Amino acid sequence: MQNNLLLPTLGCWLLLLFCGPQVWAQTSQEQIQQLLLEEQKQLGLSPSDLSEWRIYDRHQSKQTGVEHIYIRQMYQGIEVQNAVINLNLKNGQLVSLGNRFEANLAQRVLAGSAQITPATAIQKAADALYLPPLQNLRELESSGPTSYLFSPAGISLENIPLKLCYQPGPEGEIRLAWDLSIYQTNKQHWWSLRIDAQNGEILGQEDWIKHCSFADHAFGNCSRPDVPHLPTVSGTLANNALPAQYRVFAEPLESPNHGSRTLEVDPADTTASPLGWHDTDGQTGAEYSITRGNNVHAYEDRAAADQPGYSPDGGSALNFDFPLNMNQQPAAYEDAAITNLFYWNNLTHDVWYHYGFDEASGNFQENNYGRGGQGGDYVFAEAQDGGGTNNANFGTPPEGSSPTMQMFLWTNGGGATSLLDVNSPSSIAGTYTATEGSFGPNAPTTPITEDLVLANDATAPDPNDACDPLANAASLSGKIAVVYRGNCTFIAKVQAAEAAGALAVIVINNTAGAPITMGGTGTSNIPSIMISDTDGAAIVAEMANGTVNASIGNFSTNFDKDGDFDNGIIAHEYGHGISTRLTGGASNSGCLGNAEQMGEGWSDYFGLMMTIEPGDQATDVRGIGTFATGQATTGTGIRPAPYTTDMAVNSYTYGDVNNTNLSEPHGVGFVWATALWDLNWALIDQYGYDADLYNGTAGNNMAMNLVINGIKLQPCSPGFVDGRDAILQADQLLYGGANQCLIWEVFARRGLGASADQGSSNNRSDQTEAFDLPTSCQTPVTAPTANFNSLLVSACGSSVNFEDQSTDVPQQWRWDFGDGNTDTLPNPSHSYSANGSYNVVLVVSNSLGSDTVSSIVTISIPTAPTAANQTICPGSTSISANTSSNSVIWYDAQGTPLDTSITFVTPNLNNNTTYQMEGVTFYPRSFVGIDSAGASGNGGYHNTGFTGSQNFEAFKPLVIVSGWIDAGNAGPRTIYLWDANDGSGNIVDQVTINAVGGPQRVELGLEVPGPGNYSLGGTSINLFRNNAGASYPYVVPGLLSINSSSATTGPLDFWYYVYDWEVEEAPCRSPFGNVSLNVNNGAVFSYTASDLDLSFTDQSANASSWAWDFGDGNSSSLQNPTHSYNLPGTYTITLTVNGNSSCVYSETITITESSIQNLANGNSMQLQPNPAKEISTLSFSQPLESEQRLELISLDGRLLNSWPLAIGQSRLEIDLQQLVPAFYILRLTDKNGSHSLRLLVQ
Incomplete structure (x- = not known):
């Protein structure tokens, strides 16, 4: 663990603390996106799934140097619930990554x-x-x-x-x-x-509130507003340097049963709480003289009020030394109780701070002293809370909002108390041990006395479990209902009886041993209790013979016990806040809501670690809550068994989590804590024990460090294997991997060995336990025998996966791939750069010797397609590829597929463009499995939590192209491909389809990467499945064999979900080839005109030849020709360059003679417009000096009209509407002669 640097003076230390916050080089969003895209295939996500996300938390761990980054998936600006990836990076390199993003997101919304x-x-x-x-x-x-x-x-x-x-x-x-x-x-x-x-x-x-009982708990994803600072009546004081003192059951005492109170002087840790436990402003001196400060505000809440109640005042000396006499009701000694609660909250804060639960990671403090995190979220610790009994809880909102700890009283020592008296018959009359449910009202002080009636729902597997509609509901009205435990939740049973009119409920335990505290979420208005299976059998037997009358009430005369003195429970509850804040990031309180989450286990572990006493042994019996429940220190507590490394006392292993009689989450967490407790003692055996929980370096300190940093590393919604792997990773980061085999041995002993499989962390019943060690941790008895398999990743690619199959405990590997490259991983992958046959050599060794084996690997990579680069004009063109494949896939520069043919016709192009070509050889498709005609009659729609799948063996890489399904309703369905039978192993590929109701063929496109055993199917999928009629195997020779289903009974009879598979061998893909198209600007020209004479100028780019067509039958091959037209008119001039018919430019030009004529004496006349349609105007630059005449003459010489022009006239409008389109002559005549203009009427 990290050693703390002690500086010479407090003033100097404070200067560094508040003026020099830690700075590290944060990984940028662009770097994160690049990391995600690199891991995309392994994550089973598409670029679209990774396209929108936001960072919601990040911090760097002082202990490991790891930067923890938490990102949440989004769709169109809206977050996806609990879709979280946590990235752990060190020095910019990815250490590990936990993925909970939703695949195929856009298709499923x-x-x-x-x-x-x-x-x-x-x-x-x-x-x-x-x-x-x-x-x-x-x-x-x-x-x-x-x-x-x-x-x-x-x-x-x-x-x-x-x-x-x-x-x-x-x-x-x-x-x-x-x-x-x-x-x-x-x-x-x-x-x-x-x-x-x-x-x-x-x-x-x-x-968000987690209870100490057996109730189910989970956590959400919202933020609540900041909790306001609540004023105290007389609890503030001026700067005070006196040491605070508290009379408490100090660490490591678990409870009053474990020792006596002592006066603890100035116990605040100077690193975690540098200004003591009563500071909030960051300045020397306490702000509060009551049990309130930077880390916690402890107060009584017997009224279950909305505001903090009474807090004891230690005065200006901060002396919290109060008397304690437990032979009275707890209210009489509230000062001592609240002080103990305040002390243990602060102590827990300070201890775990040293292992990584600090400000930056989201701990609970009002003032974070500039050391990261949000602050404003100290703990509200409510002593002797009146909101319940025989329980405790801790509610953890996201960072920035305060959590609440509620510590309740425990009636008559808690747990088993006098709640049930049987009145008659006399043969079974008496008081019975019972426990109350954590929901609904407590047993009343005025007893409920009535006859007992056994509930009957007439439904297997247990007609008396009240899990189905009650057949004898009328008989329960006004009576005390009796039901059996199992098959549904406790609250469901009680609600069913209440709905029938029952006054109270007795639940009979269905397993051997004492009754347990029933947990659950929901509302009930009648009391419920549990009795043991033995007592229940005696009562039910008598009920079969006649009427049994009983009373339910609180008959206890003992004083209640105060949970504020059960230090193990206080640390347990605080531990819920630690695991919630550290899993998935401090701003996300929703990552421990899955079925296999280990929150209760971590909390038990935190309580156990805080209360180890010098001289304790690994085989000692440690129960949780023995004081509160009135048990001896050696009692079982509130878990199925006490914590001990002695397998004869606690034999629970990972496989027991599959047993639903083990409660969730408390029983599930208990199994996890059992493994962690074993780990602690294995490390103590190796490195010793250190009572210094802050700065110690012994085995117990190492265990604490590993667990806290493992929680930081694990993914959102973790399972046991996730937690195990995170602790192994933490050992690599903290201790250089020195304890890998010790950790493996501990977990393997409890069923979490190397081949253990957690299945889905959202399912607590699909685990596979294993007790094996990785070969690196096994003890060899002989030299190993070398052997390996090689597998081409694609049908004709250059990447090969090598799998070691050596026996007799190989512990070191050296591969020589035959091309000058080597590796030391057990199962490496390698990509070859050229075709050929390579001699691959594997040398395996252990402490007793070595062995060598070799094998030839042949690489045959198809060559990339080729095509000639072209220079083209704007527009479309065609490109033909040369390839040995039977198809070519054309891509644009961004990698988007465009076409699948040998010849590709481009879209219209205006800019230089490069295309990529991939040669692909597709293989014939086959159909295999029960066809659609066989998917009827024997079965029905299946929509349970069971994972239904078809098990098959692949002989080479292949694609499951499509399949036939029959959907019970319309909606999305996700089909999974696993790399093991029965829907276990890793998800290799998956696809979400949008099904319509009824039968249909759906596209799948699932890629099987290579030879091996796989399964195809889904969970809660509401698709048709056969429960009879299958006739295995179904085979495509040389490609695959479908061999069985995942059915637990009759696996050779059932067929799940996807029928009539369409399959093909994975296509053979070549490297990419490129072809470039250089687009020039095409043919362009300009011109100038002088009457009927035109000069043309070529403006084409990259032109080397020219072909002009002047539109009058004449042409030219010059670059810049001139041309004279014989007659005015409209002509289309066309220029073709480079002999390319697509590089053509044409322009239509109307050619006329000049519309201006110069006259005598500097005068001129002009006709505008010309050409014209309706009117053209003849204008003179100067007024006429003599009379003149204007004549309109056709080209054949006919006079069509004439107009006299007077002296001084300067213009004349000529009406053309009666003229047909043609050329005409306007002739102006005076005494000196005539002048003509040519007019074109359109």
Whole structure:
């Protein structure tokens, strides 16, 4: 772990702290995008899926030097719920990446805009949560049409934020939704909900508050507003340098049962809390003399009020030394209890700060002292909270908003108490041990006395579990219902009985052992209790013989126990905040809502690590909550077994998570914490124990460091294998990988060995445990025997994947690829640069010897297509490729496919353009599997959480082009291709199709990369599947064999979802060739005219020859010719350059003689317009000095009209409307002669 630098004086240290914040070179958005595109194929994402995202969190870990970056996927400016990628980089290099982006995003988003208003969404949420009517709901602010803030409206302690998001659905669809959070006024639930923006349905619902009982908990994705600073009555004081002191059950004591209180003097850690526990302004001296400061405000909340209650005052000396007598109700010793709660919150803050839960990573502080993060989010710690009993919880909103810890009282020692008295018959009368549910009202002090009735839903597998509609609902009315545990949630059973009119519910445990605390989310208005299976069997047996009458109530006379003294539970609850803030980034509280998440496990681990005592042993028994539940220190606590490395006492392994009788999330987390506790002791065995939790360097400190930094490295919505791999990665970063085999041995012992498979982290029942070690951690007994396989990545490419198949524990590998390149990975990939046969040599070795094997790899890469470069004029042209392939794919410069033919006709081009050519040889297609005619009669639509798939073996790379399906309804479906049987292993490829209801053929385009075992199918997909009639195998010789299905019973009878596969061998692709088209400007010319004589000037670019056509039968090959026309008229002149018919320019010109004639005495006459249609005007530059006559004459000499012109006249308008289009002569005559102009009438 990192050692802290101690500087000589506090003043100097503060100067560095507040004036010199840490700076590091942040990875740019462009660099991140490049990294994502490089990993695109491995991530199973398209460039479109990676095109829109935003960074919402980033920080650098002091312990590892890793920069943690968290990005959220977006679509058209709106975030996708929990679609997160976390990137971990060191020195600019990618260390690891966790991917939770949605693939094929654009295709899966359902079209449509928000149809319900934000206010309506809040009403829909309130209705779904059975909350009181809204009161004065007001919009407080908005950020455009996608983000709003509303008033609490009487249903929330906080303002209600809303924003639009996209919510992935169970069948692959992605819907537009309103994302909002409501902190219920009883402080028992802090809901994050997604409301369908089209119809108001609830699409997703999680609780940010995590309870210590067995309830289900998850976390959302919204931000709540900052919590205001609440004033204290007399809790502020001037600067005070006196050391604070607290009389508490100090670390490492877990509870009053583990030792006595001591007076702890100035326990604040100078690194994590540099100005003590009562500072908030960053200046020397405390701001508060009560149990409030920078990290936490601890107060009583017996009234479950909306505001902080009483806090003990230590005075100016900050002396929190209060008496404690537990032989009375807890309210009498609240000062001591609140002080203990304040101390342990601060202690937990300070300890885990040293392992990486600091300001930059999102810890809980009012003032972050300039060290990163947002601040303003110290913990509200509520002692003796009146909102419940026998429980505790911790609500963690995103960074910048304060979390709340609620510590409850535990009745009669908590857990098993006197809640059930059987009154008759006498043979079973007496008091029975029972536990209350964490939901609904507690057992009343005035007992409910009634006859017992066994619920009956008449439905297998258990007709008495109340999981289906009740057949004897009328018999339950006014009675105490009895039901069995299992097959549905506790709350569902109780709600079913309540709906039938039952007054209370007794749940009988269906597994051996004591009753457990029933958890769940939902509303119930009747009390519920659980009894053991043994007691339940005796009562039900007597019920079969006659009436059994009982009373449910709180018959205890013992004083309640105060959870504020169960330090393990305090650390546990605080731990929920740590794991929530560190997984997926501090601004995202939604990354621990999946089924296999380990939040409860980390919290148990945090509590255990804070309470290890010197002299403890690995095999000691450690229970969680033994004080609160009234057990001995060696008790089991509130978990299925105590924590110990002794497999005879705690034998739980990863495979037990598949057992749904193990509760979620608490039972799931318990298995994870079991492995972490083993890891701690393995490291202590190796490196010893250090009681210094802040700066120690022993095994327990290393375990704490590994776990915290592993949480930072893991992806959003992690599973056990994700968590294991993150801890292994943390060891590489922290300790140079010195503990890899120790870590592997610990996890393998608990079923998380090298070949363990977590399946989907959203499914807690699809795990495959394994107890094997990687070969690097095995002990060889003989020298290895070398062997390997080679696989061309594509049918005719240059990239080869090599797979080591050596036996007898090879531990080192050296590959020689035969082209001068080598590698030391067990399973490397290599790309050859030229065709040929290469002798590949593998040498494997271990501590006992080595062995060598070689094999010939032949590379046959098709040559790139070629085509002649061309110089063309603007327009279209055709290009013919020379290739040995049977097709050519043409691409533009951006890589967009344009055509698939040997000859490509370009679009019209005006600029120089380069095209890429790829030679592709396509192979014949085949159809295989049950065809559409066989997909009927035997089966039906299948839409469960079971992963249905077809298992097949590929003999070479291939493409599943299309398939036939029958959809139960219209909507998107995602078909997956896995690299192992039964929908396990890694997702190799996937496609989302938009199906219509009913039968249809759909395009798939799924690429199978090479030989091996694969499976094709999906989950919750609502497609037809056969449960009989299959006749395996279905074979395309040399290509693939479909061998079975994933059915757990009758795998050779079932067929899942995709029928009549259309398949082809993967096409053979060549390298790319290029062809360039140089576009010149074409033929261009200009001209000048003098009467009937024209001079032409060529303006063409890159012209080397010219062909002129003057439109009167004459031509020229000169570059700049002249030409004289015999007659005026309209002529089309055409220029062709370079002999290319596409490089032609033409222009139509009307040629006339001059329309101006000079007269005597400097006078002139002009005719305008000419040519003309209706009127042309004859004008003189000077008034006439003598009388003259103007005549209009046809070309054949006929006089058509005449006009006298008087002295002084300067113009004459000539009406042409009666003239046919033709040339005419205007002749002006005076005593000195005549002058003529030619007129063209159009």
